[in-house]
Amino acid sequence: xxxxxxMASRHMVxxxxxxxxxxxxxxxxxxxxxxxxxxxTKFFDTFPERAIEVGIAEQSAVxxxxxxxxxxxxxxxxxxxxxxxxxxFEQVKNDxxxxxxxxxxxxxxGGVSYGPLGSTHHALHDVAAFRAxxxxxxILPSDANQAYAVVKHLVNRExxxxxxxxxxxxxxxxxxPFFEIAKGxxxxxxxxxxxxxxxxxxxHALKACEILSKEGIEATLIDMPSIKPIDEETIIKSARNAGxxxxxxxxxxxxxxxxxxxxxxxxxxxxxxxxxxxxxxxPVTGKQEExxxxxxxxxxxxxKRVQKFLRRFSHGR
Amino acid sequence: xxxTKILKKKxxxxxxxxxxxxxxAKSGHTGGSLSCVEILVSLFYGVMRIDPKDPKLPDxxxxxxxxxxxxxxxxxxxxxxxxxxxxxxxxxxxFGSYLTGHPTTKVPGVEVNTGALxxxxxxxxxxxxxxxxxxxxxxxxxLMGDGELDEGSxxxxxxxxxxxxxxxxxxxxxxxxxxISGDTExxxxxxxxxxxxxxxxxxxxxxxxxxxxQLINTxxxxxxxxxxxxxxxxxxxxxxxxxFIENNKDWHHKVPNDEELRMAMMELDEKLKELDADx
Numbered sequence: 001x002x003x004x005x006x007m008a009s010r011h012m013v014x015x016x017x018x019x020x021x022x023x024x025x026x027x028x029x030x031x032x033x034x035x036x037x038x039x040x041t042k043f044f045d046t047f048p049e050r051a052i053e054v055g056i057a058e059q060s061a062v063x064x065x066x067x068x069x070x071x072x073x074x075x076x077x078x079x080x081x082x083x084x085x086x087x088x089f090e091q092v093k094n095d096x097x098x099x100x101x102x103x104x105x106x107x108x109x110g111g112v113s114y115g116p117l118g119s120t121h122h123a124l125h126d127v128a129a130f131r132a133x134x135x136x137x138x139i140l141p142s143d144a145n146q147a148y149a150v151v152k153h154l155v156n157r158e159x160x161x162x163x164x165x166x167x168x169x170x171x172x173x174x175x176x177p178f179f180e181i182a183k184g185x186x187x188x189x190x191x192x193x194x195x196x197x198x199x200x201x202x203x204h205a206l207k208a209c210e211i212l213s214k215e216g217i218e219a220t221l222i223d224m225p226s227i228k229p230i231d232e233e234t235i236i237k238s239a240r241n242a243g244x245x246x247x248x249x250x251x252x253x254x255x256x257x258x259x260x261x262x263x264x265x266x267x268x269x270x271x272x273x274x275x276x277x278x279x280x281x282x283p284v285t286g287k288q289e290e291x292x293x294x295x296x297x298x299x300x301x302x303x304k305r306v307q308k309f310l311r312r313f314s315h316g317r
Numbered sequence: 318x319x320x321t322k323i324l325k326k327k328x329x330x331x332x333x334x335x336x337x338x339x340x341x342a343k344s345g346h347t348g349g350s351l352s353c354v355e356i357l358v359s360l361f362y363g364v365m366r367i368d369p370k371d372p373k374l375p376d377x378x379x380x381x382x383x384x385x386x387x388x389x390x391x392x393x394x395x396x397x398x399x400x401x402x403x404x405x406x407x408x409x410x411x412f413g414s415y416l417t418g419h420p421t422t423k424v425p426g427v428e429v430n431t432g433a434l435x436x437x438x439x440x441x442x443x444x445x446x447x448x449x450x451x452x453x454x455x456x457x458x459x460l461m462g463d464g465e466l467d468e469g470s471x472x473x474x475x476x477x478x479x480x481x482x483x484x485x486x487x488x489x490x491x492x493x494x495x496x497i498s499g500d501t502e503x504x505x506x507x508x509x510x511x512x513x514x515x516x517x518x519x520x521x522x523x524x525x526x527x528x529x530x531q532l533i534n535t536x537x538x539x540x541x542x543x544x545x546x547x548x549x550x551x552x553x554x555x556x557x558x559x560x561f562i563e564n565n566k567d568w569h570h571k572v573p574n575d576e577e578l579r580m581a582m583m584e585l586d587e588k589l590k591e592l593d594a595d596x
Contacts, residue, residue, distance in 0.1 A: 028450070049450060055480075057473040060439040064477070067443020067457075070429055071379070073450070075443075090433055095440055099422055099430040 006169035009147035009200075010108050012177075013165060014039040016151035017076060021047050024155060026074040028052060032061045037167065038078035038108050058083045062091035062105070069101040074155060081107025081164050082114070085126035096160045097136040104154050105162045110140075111199065111250035112283055112291045113167035119282040123164065128255025130162045131228050137161040137181065138228040140249075140257075142173045142202035146225060149179035157181065166200045166250075168288055173202055173223065184231035186238075190218025193310055194238040195302075197248040198224045198257045201292065205248050207299035212306060219306070227257055235261055236268050244313050246274045246306050250297065253277040272313040276305055321530045322596060324362055327397070328354045328529065329588050332558045334393035334406060336585075340578045342410035344418060346386040348555040348568040349462060352493040352526070353387050356551055357394045359532035360458055369399040372425045376455050379428055379444045383437020384462035384491060385419040386570075392416055392424065400426035435468025437461060438488060442478045445486040445546075456539075460489045464496030467505050472517065475546075479518025484540040488519070488548045491526065493555035497569045510550060519548045526551030559584055 021027040021043070028050045035041045035053070044051040052068075054061045058079060065075035077084065084092070084107050096103045107126060114121035130138045137154075139161060141147040147165055154161050173187070184196070188209055197205040202223045209219045220238050224231065239245050245265065247258035258275030265271055276297060283291050292298050296305050331354050339345030361367065365378040382391050389409070396403045401424065408414035415423040419432030429440050441459035448455050465471065478486050490510070498504050507513075511521045520542040524535050532551070539547050555569075556562030559581040573581060 052446060054473075054477050057477065059470045060442070060473040060477055063436055063439025063470070063474065064443035064446065066429065067440040067445075068447045069443075070440070071444050071447030071451075072375075073447050091436060091439070094430060094433050095436055101429070 006171050007144040008167060008169045009141055009144045009165035010037070010039045010167065012144035012148040013106055013151050014043060016148045017043055018046060020152065020155050021050065024074065026072060027155065028068055028073045028075045030054065030061050030065045030068070030075050030077045032056055032058045032079045032083070034079040034108070037080060038106070040078055058088040059091050062088045062103070063095050065103040066091070066095035066099060066101040069103045070099070074102060076104045076106055078106045078108060080121070081110035081123035081126055082121050085123050085129050089129060092130070092136070092162070093133050097133045100135060101160065102158050103160050107162060107164045109167035110164035111166060112288050115287040115291055116285050118285070122283065124252045124278050125255070126162070126164055127227055127249070127251050127257065131255060131260065135160060137226070139163045139226050140199035141165060141179070141225050142199060142223050143170060145172055145174040145177040146179050149177035150225065152177070153179050153181060164199065170200050171203050173206065179225060182226050182229040182231050184234040185223040186234070187221045187223055189220050191242060192217045192219060193306060194220045194222065194242040194245045195248060195306065196222045196224050196235065196245065196257065196261055198227060199250050201248050201250050201297050204292065204297060204299045205302055208302035208306065211299060211303040215307065217307065217310065224257060227260055230260055230264070232264050232268070235264050239265050239269050239271050244272050244310060246276060246309055248276045248297065248302060250292065251277050253279060274305065274309040276302065320363060322592070324358050324529045326589060326592050327362060328358045329558065329585050329592065331358060331390055331393045331397065333582060333585050334397070335389040336573060336578060336581050338389045338393065338406055338409045340573050341407060343572050344410050345389050345572065346570045347562060347573070348495065348565070349384060349387045349491065349493065350390040351557050351559065351562065352553040352555045353384070353460060353491045354390050354557065355527045355529050355532060356460060356489060356491060357390055359529050359536065361394050361398060363529070363533040364536040365458065366455065369426070372400060376453055378455050379441070379457045381429055381437040381441045381444070381457070381459040382420050382431050383459050384434070384465055385431035388418060388420050391420060395424065395426040434462065434465040435470040438471050438474035438478070441486055441488070442474050442481070442483060445478070445483040446481060448485050449483070456485045456487060458487045458489065460491060462496070463490055463492045463494065463501050463507060464504070466490065466507055466510070475514065475517045475519065478546040482544040483546045484543055486546040487536070487539055488546065490548065490550050491553055492550050493553045495555040495564070495566045495569070497566070499566050514548045518545060520545045521548045521550060523550050523552065526553035527557055558588070
């Protein structure tokens with residue numbers, strides 16, 4: 001982990017596509033007037049014949065990608081997560097997932113990355129929406145290195161996927177790019193509580209663990225980039241050890257990582273669970289960091305909420 | 318000419334299969350399935366490069382049934398061609414059948430799952446772009462309903478197709494002038510369709526959607542204009558072939574009862590006799 005250097009995941013996603021497209025001619029990129037926000041201008045310059053601009057038309061971008069995939073291409077659709085998870089939702093459901101077209105949707109500027117632009121530009125429902133569709137993977141990388149590895153992994157995984165990344169530079173959680181589908185990564189171990197996080201709040205969770213440690217609370221922290229399919233084994237094993245679980249996500253508390261974890265533990269090993277996320281309201285105006293802080297999704301807020309949760313469920317410890 | 322005669326009879330036989338499927342399933346879209354029979358017969362028997370024994374033939378022409386609710390005539394044609402056994406049509410819409418009430422890729426010969434309107438043209442655009450990227454020779458045919466053109470996504474895709482100069486893409490509108498609630502011009506005015514598509518950068522051709530010879534000749538003559546996608550406005554009659562179903566909006570998804578099926582079959586058998594007598 002590297003606190004000083006930061007990078008936006010979208011740049012590494014674009015770099016991965018550049019690196020892979022040279023060798024794999026089936027890779028094509030589709031975008032909806034989002035070359036800048038998806039950081040794929042260089043891809044358009046390098047592989048113009050495999051770069052498809054459709055204008056501000058997310059529904060068509062997904063439909064076109066499905067058509068490309070059905071003719072043997074490996075399309076990556078890149079554009080704002082807020083639009084691909086809402087306006088183009090029916091195309092993702094029918095043309096991609098239901099048909100089984102090998103399309104990868106990269107939702108950029110997800111969560112509250114666009115901060116003060118308001119809820120039209122936030123994607124806080126995307127995990128819930130895509131989790132409810134069969135036959136599509138849902139992945140939230142936690143840093144730029146993992147984002148690179150996700151793209152590399154998905155290129156040869158012949159099925160639909162939705163990947164949500166942010167917009168802003170974030171610290172590195174990992175020194176090297178690696179990712180496997182349906183695998184949770186234990187970033188630190190502790191016996192008092194299990195924290196399971198995904199996406200760009202993993203970094204905040206990591207810092208929260210340091211604060212908690214100073215207070216005498218040792219947490220296990222699991223990065224769970226693959227929300228569907230999810231690593232059930234690691235979740236259950238960790239819950240058995242700690243007996244109390246907190247989930248953290250830059251997403252509505254409804255239908256995201258927290259509820260996915262709850263469903264698994266409710267069935268296999270019921271323990272108290274606290275779901276930290278954006279409550280059921282349209283968020284306050286502010287920069288991403290300010291909004292996260294407001295909802296206790298930064299390091300200080302997470303540490304505070306974990307302590308409160310542990311006091312409620314102390315189990316006589 | 319010989320081919321036209323055979324295909325005219327084929328169209329009547331497909332209509333009989335459609336009605337039997339809908340009657341047995343007690344479910345289906347009668348009017349729109351009957352209006353597009355000649356379009357399907359012309360494409361699948363007379364125009365497209367396809368192989369029922371090899372449904373995934375790499376350079377096959379692609380067909381997208383964007384008006385997925387006309388699935389009965391689509392399945393009937395695919396079965397008749399040998400993509401799957403005709404006897405399987407008996408399971409149409411039955412519990413557990415692979416023959417669902419809108420097309421899916423579980424059915425050999427079907428390229429993409431459809432049913433929600435306004436999706437097929439964009440998918441066809443993607444296929445046509447893939448064909449261009451690979452310098453392949455296959456063409457892409459997308460069959461849309463006229464009511465379907467109410468969907469804004471159709472016009473998005475139309476703009477994109479023209480922008481990319483997809484002269485290997487052929488859109489077909491089954492212009493039967495009826496949708497569930499009634500006359501297309503009363504529900505939401507579509508005309509002037511030709512001017513709209515022309516303004517969107519397409520080359521537009523009108524055909525009699527029940528004239529097999531005209532349909533085949535038109536399709537075979539494409540592209541008329543290089544660098545432009547082509548739209549065929551096929552003027553049809555909803556419910557074509559059965560007098561009491563024709564031009565009646567109530568038959569959009571009405572299912573024939575015993576007596577109606579008997580009368581319809583009688584009329585279609587008469588038509589077959591007429592065609593035999595012409596030979």
